[in-house]
Amino acid sequence: MDRNWYTRLGVILAVTLGTLWMLVPSYYSFFVLDRADRNNVEKLKNVLPFWAPPAKYRLSLGLDLQGGIHLVMHVDMKTALTKRAERRASQMVSWVASKKLGELENPEVDPENNRVTFTVKDPATTDAIEKGLVDTFTDFKLKGRDGAKISMALDEGSLEGMTTEALDMALLRIRERIDKWGVAEVQIAKLGNDQIQISLPGQSDPEQVKQLIGETGQLEFRLVATDSSAFASMYTSTPPADTTRIRLVQSGTTADSPPGPFLESEDRKALLEYVAGKVAAPQRVLTHCVKDVGPKSKCLKYQTYLLDTQSVPGDLLKGAWFPGSPNNQGQYYVAFEMQPEGAKQMGELTGKNIRRQMGIILDDNVMSAPSIQSEITDSGTITFGRMGSEAKEYGKLLSITLQSGALPAPVSIGEIRVVGASLGDELIKKGTFAALLGLAIVVLFMALYYKVSGLVADVALVLNGGLILAGLAAFGATLTLPGIAGFVLTLGIAVDANVLINERVREEIAAGKSARAAVDAGYDRAFWTIFDAHVTTLIAGLVLMFTGTGPVRGFATSLIIGIVASLFTSIVVTRLITTYFVHGRNASTVSV
Amino acid sequence: MHIIGKTNIDFIGKRKIALFISSVLNIAILVGIAIFGFNFGVDFAGGTLVEIKFSPSTTAEQVREGAVKGGLQEPQVQAIGEPGNFILRMGGVTQLNEENEKAAETALRGLGDVTSITKNLDTGLINVRYKAAVDPEAIKAAVVATGTGVTQVSKLGEFDYQVKAEGMAAKVTSALKSGLAGAEFEVRRTDYVGPQVGKQLRNKGVMALVWAMLFILIYVAFRFDLKFGPGALVAMLHDVVMVSGYFLITRREFNLTSIAVLLTIVGYSINDTIVIYDRIREEMVKYKGKPLPEIINIAINDTLSRTILTSGVTALSLVGLLIFGVGEIFDFAAAMLLGIFVGTYSSVYIASPLVIWLDDREHLKEASSGSTAAPKPA
Numbered sequence: 001m002d003r004n005w006y007t008r009l010g011v012i013l014a015v016t017l018g019t020l021w022m023l024v025p026s027y028y029s030f031f032v033l034d035r036a037d038r039n040n041v042e043k044l045k046n047v048l049p050f051w052a053p054p055a056k057y058r059l060s061l062g063l064d065l066q067g068g069i070h071l072v073m074h075v076d077m078k079t080a081l082t083k084r085a086e087r088r089a090s091q092m093v094s095w096v097a098s099k100k101l102g103e104l105e106n107p108e109v110d111p112e113n114n115r116v117t118f119t120v121k122d123p124a125t126t127d128a129i130e131k132g133l134v135d136t137f138t139d140f141k142l143k144g145r146d147g148a149k150i151s152m153a154l155d156e157g158s159l160e161g162m163t164t165e166a167l168d169m170a171l172l173r174i175r176e177r178i179d180k181w182g183v184a185e186v187q188i189a190k191l192g193n194d195q196i197q198i199s200l201p202g203q204s205d206p207e208q209v210k211q212l213i214g215e216t217g218q219l220e221f222r223l224v225a226t227d228s229s230a231f232a233s234m235y236t237s238t239p240p241a242d243t244t245r246i247r248l249v250q251s252g253t254t255a256d257s258p259p260g261p262f263l264e265s266e267d268r269k270a271l272l273e274y275v276a277g278k279v280a281a282p283q284r285v286l287t288h289c290v291k292d293v294g295p296k297s298k299c300l301k302y303q304t305y306l307l308d309t310q311s312v313p314g315d316l317l318k319g320a321w322f323p324g325s326p327n328n329q330g331q332y333y334v335a336f337e338m339q340p341e342g343a344k345q346m347g348e349l350t351g352k353n354i355r356r357q358m359g360i361i362l363d364d365n366v367m368s369a370p371s372i373q374s375e376i377t378d379s380g381t382i383t384f385g386r387m388g389s390e391a392k393e394y395g396k397l398l399s400i401t402l403q404s405g406a407l408p409a410p411v412s413i414g415e416i417r418v419v420g421a422s423l424g425d426e427l428i429k430k431g432t433f434a435a436l437l438g439l440a441i442v443v444l445f446m447a448l449y450y451k452v453s454g455l456v457a458d459v460a461l462v463l464n465g466g467l468i469l470a471g472l473a474a475f476g477a478t479l480t481l482p483g484i485a486g487f488v489l490t491l492g493i494a495v496d497a498n499v500l501i502n503e504r505v506r507e508e509i510a511a512g513k514s515a516r517a518a519v520d521a522g523y524d525r526a527f528w529t530i531f532d533a534h535v536t537t538l539i540a541g542l543v544l545m546f547t548g549t550g551p552v553r554g555f556a557t558s559l560i561i562g563i564v565a566s567l568f569t570s571i572v573v574t575r576l577i578t579t580y581f582v583h584g585r586n587a588s589t590v591s592v
Numbered sequence: 593m594h595i596i597g598k599t600n601i602d603f604i605g606k607r608k609i610a611l612f613i614s615s616v617l618n619i620a621i622l623v624g625i626a627i628f629g630f631n632f633g634v635d636f637a638g639g640t641l642v643e644i645k646f647s648p649s650t651t652a653e654q655v656r657e658g659a660v661k662g663g664l665q666e667p668q669v670q671a672i673g674e675p676g677n678f679i680l681r682m683g684g685v686t687q688l689n690e691e692n693e694k695a696a697e698t699a700l701r702g703l704g705d706v707t708s709i710t711k712n713l714d715t716g717l718i719n720v721r722y723k724a725a726v727d728p729e730a731i732k733a734a735v736v737a738t739g740t741g742v743t744q745v746s747k748l749g750e751f752d753y754q755v756k757a758e759g760m761a762a763k764v765t766s767a768l769k770s771g772l773a774g775a776e777f778e779v780r781r782t783d784y785v786g787p788q789v790g791k792q793l794r795n796k797g798v799m800a801l802v803w804a805m806l807f808i809l810i811y812v813a814f815r816f817d818l819k820f821g822p823g824a825l826v827a828m829l830h831d832v833v834m835v836s837g838y839f840l841i842t843r844r845e846f847n848l849t850s851i852a853v854l855l856t857i858v859g860y861s862i863n864d865t866i867v868i869y870d871r872i873r874e875e876m877v878k879y880k881g882k883p884l885p886e887i888i889n890i891a892i893n894d895t896l897s898r899t900i901l902t903s904g905v906t907a908l909s910l911v912g913l914l915i916f917g918v919g920e921i922f923d924f925a926a927a928m929l930l931g932i933f934v935g936t937y938s939s940v941y942i943a944s945p946l947v948i949w950l951d952d953r954e955h956l957k958e959a960s961s962g963s964t965a966a967p968k969p970a
Binding site: 430 | 715747781783785788789799808811851859860863871894908911912913928
């Protein structure tokens with residue numbers, strides 16, 4: 001036994017202990033918690049011993065095994081783009097009129113290629129108008145001129161920009177809807193350039209989900225009540241059951257906070273239940289979500305706003321944009337324009353209520369509540385105190401919110417997969433049993449066929465199984481039914497490596513080598529074969545990972561982790577044990 | 593314990609027969625795919641799949657009749673797993689289809705002066721623009737009256753409206769309830785894939801296969817001689833075609849999981865081929881001067897025990913899935929099993945002979961170009 005051997009032993013023991021340690025949260029989530037609490041991270045945190053890894057490193061089940069809904073929303077990009085082209089067309093018409101270049105008639109948009117066509121009223125002015133349009137509306141390219149007809153189309157770059165914008169808008173709306181709904185552990189992600197993927201574990205009624213997500217929410221501007229002492233008085237007269245859960249705040253700390261006093265809670269539903277019936281109609285209570293900074297932008301807590309009745313519907317907006325740079329007072333801002341009818345209503349609302357706050361409400365969420373500085377009619381700006389990258393992010397969000405009122409990006413459901421909880425339970429039972437049966441057969445066969453060497457391989461195999469599960473837990477991956485299939489297959493491949501080694505050792509013994517030399521030669525010669533074989537399977541796994549979606553990805557994840565684990569267990573671990581037998585105990589024969 | 597001792601089988605001698613049989617089978621499968629096509633699952637074809645469990649149990653025929661009576665269009669009903677468990681598949685994705693779209697259009701035109709109307713049967717959307725405002729509720733009522741369920745009518749612009757037709761799946765429960773009076777059932781799973789998404793998934797799946805083969809080929813070329821590359825590629829293609837044959841002949845559903853099987857087979861096939869190639873390379877050094885066919889025969893015979901054992905053990909690990917797997921997982925296990933066997937076969941009879949063939953060509957070229965290479969002993 002040389003020092004090298006002991007070093008390796010140390011590494012293997014460390015890996016084994018690490019594997020067991022990594023599986024502790026999964027053990028607690030499956031065997032200590034009730035089935036209903038399996039996804040409850042808070043409860044898991046409470047039961048975990050202090051030395052265990054954080055609760056997030058637990059093996060979670062895929063939607064197919066625990067029941068839930070997976071859906072892909074399809075953004076109707078064609079309609080969204082046509083709407084945008086139409087808006088630009090109407091802007092062109094008014095621009096030409098305002099510059100007194102002439103008059104454009106019959107703006108038409110072809111929904112197939114988003115080409116805008118106008119007829120110039122006085123043919124003599126066509127050249128000047130054409131030049132003006134081309135120079136001013138740089139997101140369009142001149143596509144042709146036929147007598148007094150000018151046709152223009154969106155160029156590639158701006159088409160791409162509009163597509164991204166429409167997708168962001170749809171994403172924002174869906175996120176608002178789901179945040180409002182308060183489903184734990186929702187995953188929302190963009191898929192390609194016109195799809196949004198949503199996973200809702202534990203949900204089982206697709207009709208309800210469709211209704212909640214499918215219907216487009218409303219945007220509106222509504223005045224914030226000047227006196228919100230109603231919150232303070234309800235808090236003193238009928239305090240909530242849990243005053244740590246729903247708190248009364250006298251005045252906010254950020255620019256977006258409601259005028260004090262207001263209520264604050266992490267639980268939107270509880271908050272709304274508490275205020276229900278406690279505010280005299282026609283005033284309404286709506287919530288504002290204080291968002292986490294970062295890509296996930298989850299709601300950290302909700303704050304209440306008291307709103308008056310005066311409002312302007314958001315579909316009277318014409319457009320909104322965020323210039324991305326500060327105005328001459330050094331403040332970042334979002335500019336917006338109203339349609340003629342909107343300008344009239346907005347003028348009435350803002351003219352009488354200067355200095356008051358006006359809530360921008362999307363889908364019953366108060367997105368922002370700037371105060372009115374002066375009367376707004378056909379156009380206005382919203383300035384905000386934020387600086388730097390935070391200002392840019394906020395400005396983008398605000399302009400998308402406003403845009404979504406003016407320009408809808410209709411969504412439809414492209415894909416729904418629903419698995420009922422009972423089917424999930426059955427599948428996990430059967431899947432686990434099938435995997436265990438496969439494992440048992442292989443273990444038995446190896447022990448019978450290769451005797452001691454077979455048992456050594458079995459030890460490695462069991463460790464490999466543990467490593468796959470620990471790996472899935474450590475990467476926060478989910479275990480799916482195809483994942484179990486991948487798991488079983490990987491065990492087969494891991495055994496293959498030991499078959500290769502053992503067959504080679506047998507050959508070397510048949511060639512007359514000593515036990516020691518045969519083992520060494522067997523491992524050395526088989527190494528590159530095993531390596532090549534693993535790498536090629538790994539390539540297939542990686543391609544699956546990067547191109548696959550949903551179920552296929554689950555399969556790829558366990559295949560990849562399994563292949564890497566197998567290289568370790570079937571070569572390093574088995575060699576260590578076999579070396580102990582033939583070197584350490586100086587055995588003259590090797591049992592293969 | 594030994595299953596196979598030392599063997600001395602002339603594999604290479606039978607390569608022509610093997611190549612012939614394989615080619616015939618492969619061509620037959622490819623022609624079959626061209627003529628009959630796969631039985632694409634909803635993943636690829638688009639459509640709706642609903643898994644339902646009845647208690648007490650009933651027959652597939654009754655479920656089908658009930659579904660048709662309830663108003664579902666051409667549902668395919670298939671019993672799966674335990675008694676009472678059925679899968680219903682419908683091609684239609686939304687309730688807007690060729691039959692009722694005309695009626696819907698007429699109804700919409702009846703509500704006012706229409707400037708333009710566009711319909712998309714794939715997504716179930718109708719965009720309509722009127723000359724004056726129309727009540728969205730009236731639009732909804734008009735379309736529903738023509739037999740197309742409507743989820744929502746949204747206002748897109750001043751006089752623009754979008755009608756969203758209801759999905760097929762929404763109709764399943766109500767159709768079965770009305771068609772099969774008194775039946776107790778539970779909807780266990782719903783898969784709905786729009787045709788556009790389906791097409792994307794299919795393209796992605798095929799691309800995944802192509803990329804995987806390409807990367808593996810690059811790796812083989814890098815680790816071995818270029819001569820070995822084509823053999824490995826042809827063997828991979830052979831295995832992919834043969835396993836596709838499973839889905840072609842059994843008419844089992846070809847879906848995302850099938851693509852995963854094909855990719856695993858690609859990985860497995862190359863795995864097996866590489867073990868033999870590795871041995872050929874080793875023995876080419878050991879027996880320098882021996883003709884290649886002989887060397888390959890020795891290599892295959894020496895690794896035969898390993899080849900059979902490995903396939904056997906991997907196959908054994910699938911037994912559990914074969915017995916307890918239902919639906920997709922059963923197909924996964926069955927196709928994998930077939931893949932393991934053809935993968936083993938192709939490494940011996942396809943991949944290795946191709947190396948000989950390429951080697952022969954190389955020598956012929958050298959001879960005809962009158963190269964300066966030393967003359968080979970006959």
